[in-house]
Amino acid sequence: MTSISDHAVLVYCAAGAGGIDNDHEEFASLAHAANVTVAGSIDSRRLKPDAHAFIGRGKILELAARVAETNAGLVLIDAELSPAQERNLERLVGCRVLDRTGLILDIFAQRARSFEGRLEVERAQLRYLSTRLVRGWTHLERQKGGIGLRGPGESQLETDRRLIGKRITYLTRRLERVQRQRVQGREQRRRTATPVVALVGYTNAGKTTLFNALTGDSAVAADRLFATLDPLLRRISVPGIGPAVVADTVGFVSRLPHELIEAFRATLTEARDADVLVHVIDSAAGERDARIEIVNQVLEEIGAGGLPQIEVYNKCDLIDAALGLHPRSDEGPERVYVSAREGRGLEALRESIARLLGVVHKPLRLRLAPGAGRLRARLFELGAVTGETQRPEGGWVMDVRLRESALDRLLQELAPEESGNVAVC
Ligand SMILES: Nc1nc2c(ncn2[C@@H]2O[C@H](COP(=O)(O)OP(=O)(O)O)[C@@H](O)[C@H]2O)c(=O)[nH]1
Ligand SMILES: [Mg+2]
Numbered sequence: 001m002t003s004i005s006d007h008a009v010l011v012y013c014a015a016g017a018g019g020i021d022n023d024h025e026e027f028a029s030l031a032h033a034a035n036v037t038v039a040g041s042i043d044s045r046r047l048k049p050d051a052h053a054f055i056g057r058g059k060i061l062e063l064a065a066r067v068a069e070t071n072a073g074l075v076l077i078d079a080e081l082s083p084a085q086e087r088n089l090e091r092l093v094g095c096r097v098l099d100r101t102g103l104i105l106d107i108f109a110q111r112a113r114s115f116e117g118r119l120e121v122e123r124a125q126l127r128y129l130s131t132r133l134v135r136g137w138t139h140l141e142r143q144k145g146g147i148g149l150r151g152p153g154e155s156q157l158e159t160d161r162r163l164i165g166k167r168i169t170y171l172t173r174r175l176e177r178v179q180r181q182r183v184q185g186r187e188q189r190r191r192t193a194t195p196v197v198a199l200v201g202y203t204n205a206g207k208t209t210l211f212n213a214l215t216g217d218s219a220v221a222a223d224r225l226f227a228t229l230d231p232l233l234r235r236i237s238v239p240g241i242g243p244a245v246v247a248d249t250v251g252f253v254s255r256l257p258h259e260l261i262e263a264f265r266a267t268l269t270e271a272r273d274a275d276v277l278v279h280v281i282d283s284a285a286g287e288r289d290a291r292i293e294i295v296n297q298v299l300e301e302i303g304a305g306g307l308p309q310i311e312v313y314n315k316c317d318l319i320d321a322a323l324g325l326h327p328r329s330d331e332g333p334e335r336v337y338v339s340a341r342e343g344r345g346l347e348a349l350r351e352s353i354a355r356l357l358g359v360v361h362k363p364l365r366l367r368l369a370p371g372a373g374r375l376r377a378r379l380f381e382l383g384a385v386t387g388e389t390q391r392p393e394g395g396w397v398m399d400v401r402l403r404e405s406a407l408d409r410l411l412q413e414l415a416p417e418e419s420g421n422v423a424v425c
Helices: 023-033 057-070 083-093 100-111 115-130 137-143 161-184 207-215 258-273 288-301 346-360 370-381 404-413
Strands: 006-012 036-043 074-077 096-099 196-201 233-238 242-248 276-282 309-314 324-326 334-337 363-368 385-390 396-401 422-424
Touching: 006 023, 006 057, 023 036, 023 100, 036 057, 057 083, 074 083, 074 100, 083 096, 096 100, 100 115, 100 258, 115 161, 115 258, 196 207, 196 258, 196 288, 207 233, 207 242, 207 276, 207 309, 207 346, 233 346, 258 288, 276 288, 276 346, 309 346, 324 346, 334 346, 363 370, 370 396, 370 404
Parallel strands: 006 036, 006 074, 074 096, 196 242, 196 276, 276 309, 309 334
Antiparallel strands: 233 242, 324 334, 363 396, 363 422, 385 396
């Protein structure tokens, strides 16, 4: 996966009549999520869309000036443009233009880790590209690759629509097969003993800020399970549990373009592999409760509704609320109030995470006979061992932490003669 850093000028636009106040921040947050550096911005929210190049003459001059003075190689527009508008604007401004759909697709392409997610995102990218495949790309030859062109690769741009159509058909068939198989192979994901905590929630809720605050700088240390150094996965140490992995997932996006819904879901299904979901909420957002509902509905639909969840009310520095755990009277998820930016309330959140992981990953004490050497080695390999003593009569007493289902499967995997050498104390 390439991770490039583009410098972009952002063009803020209103969604229909009258934009929402936090639009700026949300769009900038999307740009950050795509590893784009915001070099400047202009505001065009008071303008009516122009049929030719989306924004009017005066604004185009302003935009071109901003691009020149910041030396940006990219313009990101917070709206959906027709392919022709995009092309015309590129010519007038002299650099690549990407609309909101293109930007979100790029984020998905960078984040999709599962096979299914990658297929789904590639299909969405090809559909998006196929409408934009026309002669005239030569004016951008210089800037091939990079944001918005990631994934299917630049060679696709030279391919004609018919080939893209064939590839889309192929992807669709693969997807159907993968989706059928997934239902059968659900348990396969539970291969490792390391618990996974996934951060979910709307874009701009503060997931990445919280991810950084929780994991600090210490985290990137070489971990053979995550040797790819995926920037969205980091290790933390949970008191009483040991190492755990925190995953920063793709966020929910307000005004998600309709054609991206499936790609979004496929990317998010990776949250299903978590042991605990940390649902990050922007406490100060006007639509706070409606958003909580939407997130929970989608989690339900992708099969992650039953996972233990912690509701994190973030940005408490902006509202009048006590930090830390807020007890609730009903059965719902634990609620913890924090300020990720100021690093406050995190202790309570860590305790909550440890508590919930403790339920999923029960500590077990095993008595192993000398003949259970392979099982012992596997437990070490999985990072499940928290302590071990040698028995005077031979064999070991081991303290391990792993899902009970994982232990059961380990015992099945190893020959029955070895499982006969194991007892739970
Ligand atoms: N006031 C305040 N702002 C925050 C807090 N946490 C995050 N933010 C800001 O919210 C915006 C989005 O944060 P980010 O972590 O990128 O959100 P993500 O899209 O969910 O990953 C950024 O401008 C952050 O600085 C917080 O605790 N308080
Ligand atoms: Mg983020």
